[in-house]
Amino acid sequence: MTESATTRVRELNLYRGYFDLVAAGQKTIEVRVKYPHLEDLAPGDVIRFRIKGTDETCDVRVNRVTEYKTFEELLDGEGPANVNPASSREQQLANIREIYPAEKEALGALAIAIELPQ
Template identity: 75%
Template sequence: MSDTTTARRHELNLYRRYFELVAAGSKTIEVRVKYTHLANMAAGDTIRFRIKNTDETCDVRVLRVTEYPNFEALLDGEGPANVNPTTSREQQLANIRGIYPPEKEALGALAIEIELISARS
């Protein structure tokens, strides 16, 4: 069985403020660093987001994964309102870089387009 034709399921933690946006369906682009365990993520995969140390989860379907050289290029390419409709581009960039230091950003940035399947708490 080939990995390229098999939809995979991923489990990722999410801060509550971002989780709420995903669960509401208003956040359609998830930003991640291109870690090796995410490099094979593709359209058709599912992600279960969890608020760390809770049972609160929401499931999303991956529609598209696009790689960018850094977070600025990602925000310009995807549009800040799709990443976080409640925060300015400048604040988003500061928030993302607060989560991921420069050596992580240097690995590359992934824009993961998602659609909500279900949320439960």
């Protein structure tokens, strides 16, 4: 992906299973907590996903960022198949809450619509 001088690139870690789904173009919604460093994430930005501790990366372009109060609202609003086509809604909710406990979820949930470069 070629980046212009104005393209903002964010590096975020991603677990292997989710990374593989993103790299295959099957995961089109990334779920994150609304941390302060992500508040200004916007369409056109690039996210460089990295598997922690490796040099393996995958760049995606941000198409949209939508805020939800809870992970349940996010899954209902975005559709579980867009978040993880390999898991049921219930399993996804359990997985997300294992990564982000209740005090993190209370910050708000971000649905980041992503696409691989053309």
